[in-house]
Amino acid sequence: MSETPSMTPILYEEILRRALAEDLGRAGDVTTDAIVPADRAARAVVVARAAGRVAGLEPALHVFRLLDPECRAEVRLPDGSDAAAGQEIAHVSARARALLSGERTALNLLGRLSGIATATRDVVARLQGLKTRVVDTRKTTPGLRALEKYAVRVGGGSSHRYGLDDAVLVKDNHVALAGGIAEAVRRVRKGVGHMLRVEVEVETLAQLDEALALGVDVVLLDNMDVATLREAVRRARGRALTEASGGVRPDNVREVAETGVDLVSIGWLTHSAPALDVALDVEA
Secondary structure: OOOOOOOOHHHOHHHHHHHHHHHHOOOOOHHHHHHOOOOOEEEEEEEEOOOEEOOOHHHHHHHHHHHOOOOEEEEOOOOOOEEOOOOEEEEEEEEHHHHHHHHHHHHHHHHHHHHHHHHHHHHHHHOOOOOOEEEOOOOOOOOOHHHHHHHHHHOOOEOOOOOOOOOEEEOHHHHHHHOOHHHHHHHHHHHOOOOOOEEEEEOOHHHHHHHHHOOOOEEEEEOOOHHHHHHHHHHHOOOOEEEEEOOOOOOOHHHHHOOOOOEEEOOHHHHOOOOOOEEEEEEO
16 A cells, blocks of 8 residues: 555544543543552553454554553554454553543544545455545544544545535535536636636536536546446546546445546445454453
């Protein structure tokens, strides 16, 4: 895969604080606080219970640092590594209370992001030898978009627009309210800056021809069958980038990509990819 992306703590520390506050509630970890002395130190191992690609390790380890600033971690498999089942990902030394109280928050995050990265890696592998790129969508968990899109990139995918403010995507409901594709595009070009590319969603070849005649930058080919996709790619070649979307899954992504589309967007990666099974084993 390409160079693993990085992520600054500024983007995730507040997410971690909210997650810890949700778990610790008003009284803290009453079980751990009753059993474990406050000054007890411990060492733990983060382990992959199943094979997959690691993503989100640094945010996960940062959970323990928030609970114990003296926490120390030794990373064995950094983000972007492919772990075998049973392989150690990291060693963590901290106050025992911090390890036990932060365990679930850290593992939820690491498992979720590693699952997304693993699913993305596997989809990208299915497209080996093709020029089509895999991109994510905005179908992310509220509040976790930065992390989930990061995990897609760790898996070898690319990011579609991050939010509503960094790219224009004229969808069917925009077209309906504007009274047509041409009017929607006219309003967009009048209302947004010159740095934003314009993408238009189309469902038929007639709509595609209309969008291409307007000189849009990208066409989103929504829920088209393979034969229609292939014809749409032929018509758009050299005029606009093509993106296939809607109903794309790991089992049919190769067939979709073989039509020649430039991009294939898969919401499944962030809304349905199974979490990777990871664990934290404290050493007595």
